Amino acid sequence: xxxxxxNHRIDNIEFNVADIARSKTFYGQVFGWTFTDYGPAYSxxxxxxxxxxxxTTAAVRPAGGPLVILYADDLAATQQRLEQAGAEIVLxxxxxxxxxxxxxxxxxxYELAVWSAx
Numbered sequence: 001x002x003x004x005x006x007n008h009r010i011d012n013i014e015f016n017v018a019d020i021a022r023s024k025t026f027y028g029q030v031f032g033w034t035f036t037d038y039g040p041a042y043s044x045x046x047x048x049x050x051x052x053x054x055x056t057t058a059a060v061r062p063a064g065g066p067l068v069i070l071y072a073d074d075l076a077a078t079q080q081r082l083e084q085a086g087a088e089i090v091l092x093x094x095x096x097x098x099x100x101x102x103x104x105x106x107x108x109x110y111e112l113a114v115w116s117a118x
Contacts, residue, residue, distance in 0.1 A: 012050075020041075070113070082114075
């Protein structure tokens with residue numbers, strides 16, 4: 001992607017986490033993200049489209065920020081993978097105009113959502 005195509009788009013998301021290895025295992029197992037470590041306090045993740053990072057340089061702040069919403073072709077299979085990885089489902093699947101989604105908490109308590117158009 002060129003700089004022109006990136007103008008005004010979300011470019012990076014960063015999570016303060018308690019344990020980088022645990023976060024890499026969780027998100028890698030469930031969503032297949034890849035990682036590049038930049039020292040012991042930072043690891044970049046990529047989902048193949050958007051990059052972000054896990055850092056231990058600040059306190060974990062799981063509440064009060066924007067809601068990160070991921071897409072899944074198969075909502076039920078994704079929920080099952082999350083539950084197997086230890087995620088807590090905090091809002092069961094519900095329908096909304098355009099699809100369905102559910103919310104979960106990751107190992108550090110961050111609430112995220114997964115949606116599907118099916």
